Amino acid sequence: MFGAELGVKKIVVPYTASVNCAFGLVSADIVHQYSTTRTLPGHVDPAEINALYQPMVERAIAQLKSEGFDEDAIRLEWSVDLRYARQVHELTTSVHGQTPLTQAGLDQLIADFEALYERKFGKGSAYREAGIEMKLFRLTARGLLKKPEVQKLALQGEDSSAALMGERNIFVEAEGKLAPAKIYNFEKLSPGNRLAGLAVIHTPITTIVLQQGQTAQMDEYRNIAIELEGSV
Missing domain, CATH: 3.30.1490 (Dna Ligase; domain 1)
Structure with missing residues (x-):
């Protein structure tokens, strides 16, 4: 929501989203x-x-x-x-x-x-x-501390259907109503997989919501990069 209001072109949700600050602290x-x-x-x-x-x-x-x-x-x-x-x-x-x-x-x-x-x-x-x-x-x-080695994974293609768990209604604030959204299991997504909103990605540490017009793709480090339609 804030990304769209600010005209941000891309939002990256790190693989370590909920512990990113702690990860930086222990590796600094x-x-x-x-x-x-x-x-x-x-x-x-x-x-x-x-x-x-x-x-x-x-x-x-x-x-x-x-x-x-x-x-x-x-x-x-x-x-x-x-x-x-x-x-x-x-x-x-x-x-x-x-x-x-x-x-x-x-x-x-x-x-x-x-x-x-x-x-x-x-x-x-x-x-x-x-x-x-x-x-x-x-x-x-x-x-100087030894830095953790982050493994880079091979891209597996854009098809994300293996991670699809089903569908349920979610509240869409921009429209002020409930609408059906696809639900994905983060653990079953592979690097390179792409999906489009409305969608929800459930991860062990956070929940990622894709609004209408937004697409997301998992990169080689399992980060989720969200592209916002119409942003410059």
Whole structure:
């Protein structure tokens, strides 16, 4: 219903619909964030920046190792909040060069900040002559978890008749009345199967309703992709 009102072209109901958030949670990397505040000019010696990061790096590695991560499963990402002198707004800019920082890496950081500034505030808005200040030094430490392997299945054709359980009346809100709809068993659908509304797909974890003019197809991962007629 909401998809049709918003003009959405396709809605995907994941195979893990009722536990999608939990699935993402248990498969997400472990992340710790650290920061320290100090005002430094953009032309500072990179060694001074590295000295600020060293205790954060040591703490991050020790914490992730204590949580069971080997060193090859640890990733450290540096970023710095920069601004033009006397301005209020700061932009968090990622360090893309090698760390600890070299002069080349610091030059790249400044260039990235100015490019980011112009993307946000408009071309020509960057003004290095005003002076650049670094205010906040951030470290994001990731412990990489092994990601679950999702099996891709072969498509079996569009015929969904093997999953048809029967027919019953359902309430159609758009028409304000009951109408007959075909009922399908999700467990008997195969990848590639296509069906059209009015229809109801019963799954072990949710119920999918197809309205008039909507079609659905199961993909290679057993997700249900619903196409809305007339959407752009």
